[in-house]
Amino acid sequence: MAFGPHLILATLEGLVTSAVLALMALGLSLVFGVMRVVNVAHGEFYMLGAVLAWAIASAFGGHPSIGFLAALVISPLIVGGVALVADRLVLKRLDYNPEATIVATIGLLYILQQVALTFYGPEARPVQAPFTYRVSLPWFGYSGYKLAVIGASILLLLATWFVLSRTRIGMIMRATQYDSETAQAFGIPVGRVYTGVFAVGAMLAAVAAVLIVPISQAHYLMGRDPLLLSFIVVIIGGLGSLRGTVVAALLIGVSDGIISVFFSPTLAKIIATFVVAMVLVFRPQGLFGTAAR
Amino acid sequence: MADALSVRGVDCFYGETQVLYSLDLSLRQGEVHCLLGRNGAGKTTALKCIMGLVPARAGSIRLGDVELTRLPPHEVPRAGVAYVPQGRRLFAEMTVAENIEIGLMARHMGSDVREAVLDLFPVLRERLRQRSGTLSGGEQQQLAMARALCLEPRVLLLDEPTEGLMPSMIAKIRQSVATLRDRGVSTILVEQRVDAVLKVADRVSFIENGRVRETVEVDRLREDPDIVKRYVGVT
Ligand SMILES: Nc1ncnc2c1ncn2[C@@H]1O[C@H](COP(=O)(O)OP(=O)(O)OP(=O)(O)O)[C@@H](O)[C@H]1O
Ligand SMILES: [Mg+2]
Numbered sequence: 001m002a003f004g005p006h007l008i009l010a011t012l013e014g015l016v017t018s019a020v021l022a023l024m025a026l027g028l029s030l031v032f033g034v035m036r037v038v039n040v041a042h043g044e045f046y047m048l049g050a051v052l053a054w055a056i057a058s059a060f061g062g063h064p065s066i067g068f069l070a071a072l073v074i075s076p077l078i079v080g081g082v083a084l085v086a087d088r089l090v091l092k093r094l095d096y097n098p099e100a101t102i103v104a105t106i107g108l109l110y111i112l113q114q115v116a117l118t119f120y121g122p123e124a125r126p127v128q129a130p131f132t133y134r135v136s137l138p139w140f141g142y143s144g145y146k147l148a149v150i151g152a153s154i155l156l157l158l159a160t161w162f163v164l165s166r167t168r169i170g171m172i173m174r175a176t177q178y179d180s181e182t183a184q185a186f187g188i189p190v191g192r193v194y195t196g197v198f199a200v201g202a203m204l205a206a207v208a209a210v211l212i213v214p215i216s217q218a219h220y221l222m223g224r225d226p227l228l229l230s231f232i233v234v235i236i237g238g239l240g241s242l243r244g245t246v247v248a249a250l251l252i253g254v255s256d257g258i259i260s261v262f263f264s265p266t267l268a269k270i271i272a273t274f275v276v277a278m279v280l281v282f283r284p285q286g287l288f289g290t291a292a293r
Numbered sequence: 294m295a296d297a298l299s300v301r302g303v304d305c306f307y308g309e310t311q312v313l314y315s316l317d318l319s320l321r322q323g324e325v326h327c328l329l330g331r332n333g334a335g336k337t338t339a340l341k342c343i344m345g346l347v348p349a350r351a352g353s354i355r356l357g358d359v360e361l362t363r364l365p366p367h368e369v370p371r372a373g374v375a376y377v378p379q380g381r382r383l384f385a386e387m388t389v390a391e392n393i394e395i396g397l398m399a400r401h402m403g404s405d406v407r408e409a410v411l412d413l414f415p416v417l418r419e420r421l422r423q424r425s426g427t428l429s430g431g432e433q434q435q436l437a438m439a440r441a442l443c444l445e446p447r448v449l450l451l452d453e454p455t456e457g458l459m460p461s462m463i464a465k466i467r468q469s470v471a472t473l474r475d476r477g478v479s480t481i482l483v484e485q486r487v488d489a490v491l492k493v494a495d496r497v498s499f500i501e502n503g504r505v506r507e508t509v510e511v512d513r514l515r516e517d518p519d520i521v522k523r524y525v526g527v528t
Binding site: 171172174175178179181182183185186187188189190191 | 344345346365366367368369370371376378382384385386387391394395396398399400440444
C-alpha cells in the first residue's frame with residue numbers, strides 16, 4: 001500500500017480508538033469532576049460491560065444484530081446497577097473522602113476482576129458484529145461497523161453535551177460539581193446526584209466496551225490499558241471538561257493509531273506518557289481545565 | 294405570635310472540635326435579627342447549622358411546626374429557609390440566569406417569582422447571559438440575594454452581605470433588607486459593622502465563643518454603646 005492510503009487507514013483506526021476512549025474517559029472525568037472520586041475501578045466497569053455483552057449476545061439466537069442490540073441496551077444497565085450498589089455500599093459510607101475512595105475502588109477493581117475470572121473464565125471471546133457490511137474506499141475496503149462505532153460515539157458525546165449544558169439535570173450536576181455545599185442549601189439532593197453520576201460514568205464505560213467487543217475480544221483483564229489511557233486523556237484534557245476530554249481522546253487515539261502503524265505501539269505509549277508529563281509540568285489543570293479555585 | 298424560627302440548646306462540632314455551645318436564638322415573625330461577634334465566634338457556623346449543612350449534635354431548630362434538625366440538608370431550603378452564604382458562593386461558572394434558575398428550582402417557583410426578584414435587583418436583568426463569576430462584587434452580592442429570594446422564603450439567613458462592598462452598595466443591600474422586612478420576611482443578618490446594624494436591625498444577639506451572651510432590642514444599643522464594646526471590641 002502507498003503511503004497516503006496507509007496514513008488514511010492508520011487515521012481511521014486511530015479514530016475508532018479515539019471514539020471508544022472518549023466515551024470511557026468521559027465517564028471517568030464526570031465521576032471525578034462531580035464527586036471528586038478517582039475511580040480506579042473504571043476499567044473494570046468497561047471489562048464487565050464487555051463480558052456481559054458476550055453473555056447477552058450468546059444468550060440470544062438468530063441474527064447477530066439482535067444479540068448485539070440487546071447487549072448494547074442491557075449490559076450498560078446491569079453495569080450501572082453494579083455501580084449504584086457499589087456507591088451505596090462503599091463510597092457513600094466513606095463519605096466520598098478522596099483518599100479513602102481511591103483505596104476502596106482499588107479493592108472494587110480486584111473484586112470485579114475475580115468475579116469475572118470465576119464466572120467467565122480466562123478465555124478471550126468475540127462478539128459478532130451486528131453487520132458485516134464493508135465500505136469500499138478508493139484504496140481499500142473498510143469495516144462499516146468501525147465507522148458506525150465512530151458515529152455512535154459522536155452521537156453519545158453530543159447527547160452528553162446537551163444534557164450537561166441544556167437541561168435541568170445537567171445544571172444540577174454542574175452546581176454539585178462547583179459547590180456541593182451551596183447546592184444542598186438550594187435543595188439539591190447531592191447524595192442522589194453522586195449516585196446517579198457514578199452509575200452514568202460506569203454506563204459510559206460499559207457502552208464503550210459493548211461497541212469495542214466486535215472489534216477486539218472480551219477478556220477479564222481487558223480493563224487495564226483503557227483505564228490508563230483514560231487517565232491520560234483526562235489529565236491532558238482537563239478534569240471535568242467535556243471538550244478537553246474529546247480533544248485529548250482524539251489526540252491520543254489518532255496519534256496512537258498512526259505511530260503504531262508506522263513505528264511501534266510501544267513508541268506510541270512512550271509519546272503519550274511523555275505528553276502527560278509535559279502537561280502536568282506546564283499546565284497542571286489540563287489543556288481545557290480551569291485552574292483549581 | 295409564635296416565633297418564625299427558634300433555636301434551642303444547639304451544640305455543633307467540626308470533627309471533634311465543638312464550635313457552638315447550647316446556642317439559643319429566637320427569630321420573631323418579620324423581624325431583622327442581627328448576629329454580632331468577633332471573627333471565629335461561630336456566626337457562620339450558626340447559620341450553617343440552621344441550614345443543616347453542619348449537623349446539630351444536640352438541641353432543636355424549629356421552623357413553625359417543622360423540626361429542621363430531623364430533615365436531610367436539602368429539605369431545609371424546601372421548608373422555606375433561604376441562605377445567602379458568606380463570600381456569596383455563587384455558581385461562578387454559570388450564568389446569572391442559571392444561578393437564578395437554581396434558586397427557583399428549589400421550591401418549584403415560576404416565572405412570576407423570577408420577575409418579582411429581578412424587579413428588586415434590576416441590574417441583574419441586563420446581565421442574565423453573563424457568567425456570574427465576572428460580575429462586580431456588588432452585582433454578585435445582589436445575585437446571591439436574588440438567588441435566595443427565588444425560594445420565596447419565610448426565613449432568610451444573610452451572612453455578611455456587605456463585606457467588601459463600597460458604601461453606596463452597602464446602602465442598596467441594606468435597603469433591600471428593609472424592603473423584605475416590609476414584605477414579612479424574617480431575617481437573621483450576620484454583620485461586622487455596628488453602624489449598619491443600628492440602621493436596619495430590630496434586635497441584636499451577641500455571640501461569643503459559640504454562645505449567645507445577650508439579646509437586646511436595637512434601641513438599647515443606641516442608649517448604651519458599652520454593650521457593643523464588651524462583645525465586639527471596637528465600634
Ligand atoms: N470547616 C471547618 N472545619 C473546622 N473548623 C471550622 C470550620 N469552619 C469554621 N471552623 C472553626 O469554627 C469556629 C467558628 O467559625 P465561624 O466561621 O462560624 O466564625 P464566624 O463567627 O463566622 O467568623 P467570621 O466573622 O470570621 O466570619 C472558628 O474557630 C473556625 O476556625
Ligand atoms: Mg463567618
